Amino acid sequence: MASETFFTKEQEAQIVNAIKAAEKNTSGEIRVHIEPSTKGKPALERAIEVFQELEMHQTEARNGVLLYLAFEDHSFSIFGDKGINEVVGADFWNSTRDLMQSAFKNAEFAKGLVDGITEAGNALKTYFPYQKDDQNELDDQISKG
Numbered sequence: 001m002a003s004e005t006f007f008t009k010e011q012e013a014q015i016v017n018a019i020k021a022a023e024k025n026t027s028g029e030i031r032v033h034i035e036p037s038t039k040g041k042p043a044l045e046r047a048i049e050v051f052q053e054l055e056m057h058q059t060e061a062r063n064g065v066l067l068y069l070a071f072e073d074h075s076f077s078i079f080g081d082k083g084i085n086e087v088v089g090a091d092f093w094n095s096t097r098d099l100m101q102s103a104f105k106n107a108e109f110a111k112g113l114v115d116g117i118t119e120a121g122n123a124l125k126t127y128f129p130y131q132k133d134d135q136n137e138l139d140d141q142i143s144k145g
Helices: 009-023 043-053 094-105 109-127
Strands: 029-035 064-070 075-080
Touching (some): 009 029, 043 064, 064 109
Antiparallel strands (some): 064 075
């Protein structure tokens, strides 16, 4: 299955709307990337590559988060930029991962991403609250590989 047809238009809209809603509470930037496979790499390694390809490391506060899903490989990863990792504990993303994994086990991929986006946004607002002059630095649309 191609990345372009993995989600329905309605599911894509739900995911994008979740990103927009989450970013209203934080200066953090959230992106979703989906592709069929990790190209033979561990999911985290591939997520880091995609993070760089999408130039997510170029946010002012280095507070971008990538939710990465390789649907044919049944693997995913969450990768946060340097600014986030400098202020949070090592287990910061565990609750987000667990929430997403629970939905993914039931083949509810859109729900898992929406839940993960919401959880990530809630977690980020503690460390990176929304600023009134905040600009959306990264595209909210799902990127596809």
